[in-house]
Amino acid sequence: MTFDFAKAREYMVEQQVRPWDVLDGRVLDVLARLPREAFVGERHRALAYADLELPIGHGETMFKPVLEGRALQALELQGGEAVLEIGAGSGFMAACLGSLAREVTSIERHADLAEAAAARLQAQGLGNVSVIAADAFAWTPGRQFDAICVSGAVDTLPSRFLEWLRPGGRMFVVQGRAPAMEAVLVHGEVNGPRTESLFETGLAYLAGAEPPAEFKF
Template sequence: MSINFARARETMVEQQVRPWDVLDVRVLDILARLPREAFVADALRGLAYADTELPLGHGEVMMKPVMEGRALQALLPAAHESVLEIGTGSAYLTACLAQLAREVVSIERHADLAEATQGRLAVQGIGNAQVRTADALAWNPGRTFDVICVTGAVDAIPARFVEWLTPNGRMFAVRGRAPAMEAVLVHRTVNGSRVESLFETDLPYLVGAEPAPTFTL
C-alpha cells in the first residue's frame, strides 16, 4: 500500500506540531512543504511522520517532529542570519533552518552520515547549507554565528558553544540528565549569557557531552 506523504505531512503539522504550541506561520509552512520522508532511510519512510524518534546509526536519532518544530520556533533565524547546527543527523532540521536563514553550517561527527546528508540537501535544491565532518568538542569554526542549534543533549552547555555566538545571538540546546532534561534558549549578552527555560524533554547525548560516570560504594 502506497503512503500519501502529503496527507501524512498535513496530519503531522495539525495533530502533532501545532498542538505543541508551534504556531509561527513560517515554521508551520516549512514543515508542511518539506518532504521529511526524503531525509530518512528507505526502510523507515513509513514512519517519517510518526510522533517518534527515528534511528540514524551510530547511536544518533532523528528528533520527533514536535521537537524540531519547537527548536525552529525558539530560534527563528532571520533571512540575513547565519546558523551553526551541531549534529547534522538526517539533515532534515538542517534543511528547515536553511529555508529561514542566509546560510547554515552543519557539523556531523560521522563521515558516512555527513556524506549522505549533503546529498539529500542537494536533491532538495538547498544550496545555502554545507555539512562538515567534525567533532564539536574539538572543532574550531574560526568565526561566530547568529544562531546555534544543538541537536544532541549535553550534561552542561560547553562554554565554547556560547563563545561561537555573535553578540545578541541565541542557541537552542537540551541540557541535564534523563529523564528530566530541559530545553533552553541561551542568549549571548554583553556580560556573558542568559538562559531561558523552554520545556522539559529527553534526548540522546552528544558524544563526549554525557555526564561523568559516578561511582558509589
Template sequence: MSIDYARARARETMVEQQQRPWDVLDARVLDTLARVPREAYLADALRGLAYADTELPIGHGETTLKPVLEGRLLQALAPQPGESVLVIGAGSGYLVACMAALAREVVAVERHADLADAAQSRLAAQGIGNVVVRCADALAWNPGRSFDVICVTGAVATLPARFVEWLNPDGRMFVVHGHAPVMEAALVRRTVNGHHVEALFETELPYLAGAAPVPAFTL
C-alpha cells in the first residue's frame, strides 16, 4: 500500500468516523475535509498522526485544533465561493487551506513569525494562491477592511468588540468564549444594531494571547 493511498484512506476514515458522528454533514465541508491533505501542514514526525482525534503540537506551545472541531466550525461558518474570510491564528495553515477551498479569499494572522512563514510556505507548496498570511497580534492589528467570515482559533474570555467591527453586515464569526473549563463555541452575526450570539456547543480551547480572563483579586 502506497503512503499516498494510506493517507487518502485515513482522510476518508476521519470523515466517516469522526466528522459524521459529530453531526458534520454539510457536503461541501465533508468534500473539503476529504481532499485537503492535513499531513502536508505538519512536521514530518507528526504526519502519521494527522487524522487522529487529538491536538498536535506546532511550536511555541501552540497546537492544532482537533479535526472534529475544524469540521464543526467550517459547517457553522459555511464560507461561500464569493466570500472573504479572516482566520485569527493561522497555526499550521491547514484550517486556512480548508477555508481557501470554500471561499474566494482568505487573510490569516499569526503572531509567531516562524509559524506564519511556515504556513504560507505550505499553502504555496499546495498551489493555494488565494491566501495571505500576515504576522500580527490580532488584538493590536488593524486589517483596514472587513470580512464576510471570521474564524477565531483561540478562546477569548469576552468577545473583543474589534473582531465584531471587522465583520461585514450580516457577516458571521466563529469564536469560543468564556472561562475554562467550561467554554462555549458560538456563532456571532453582525446585525444592524450590533451583533447576535448563537450558542453552538461546549468545548475548551487555549486562550488567544492577551484574551485570557483578568485574574481576580482576593484578600
C-alpha cells in the first residue's frame, strides 16, 4: 500500500495549521504545495505531516507544521524581501520562505545538514535559496535583511541578530525559558526594536543562545 502524501498534506493544512489561526492564503498554499516528505529522512517519512517535531540529526528537530505556519504568517512576506533564516535544519522552512520571498540566505552550523538541505532545495527547483554552513555566532553577513526567521529558541535575543535586521524589517523568534517561552515578532524601528508578543510555545534552544548554566550547591 502506497502512503498518500497528498492527502496527508491536505489534512495537515486543514486539520492542524488552519485551526491554529493560520489564515493567510499564500502561506496555506505553500504548505499545501511543498512536499514536506522530501525534507524528512526515510525513517520518518510517514510522519512528515504529523503534529510532531521530527528529528533530523545532531539532536536537532524540524518545527511542527503549526509553528511553521504561524511563523510564516507573522513575517507577512509579500514576495520582494531578502530573508535570513538562522538554522536551516532540514531545509523545509527555507523552502517555504523561498516560495514567499525574493531571496533567502539560510545558515546551518552542521555542514552535513547544510549540504543535505541545499540538495533538497535544489531538487525542488528553489534557486533563490542559498544554504551556508556557518555558526550564527561566528558569521557576519555584511548586509541586512527585510525579514529574519530564527529556527531555534533564544534565552535573550542576541544583539547581533538585531543588527542584521533592516529598518522596517521583521524577525520571528521564540524567546524565554520553559515553561514560559513565547513566540514574538521583532519590528526593526527607527527608535529601536519593538517586540510584539504572538503566542506561547516551546522550542529547543539555538546552539549558543541557551540560558547560562546555573550553579547548584
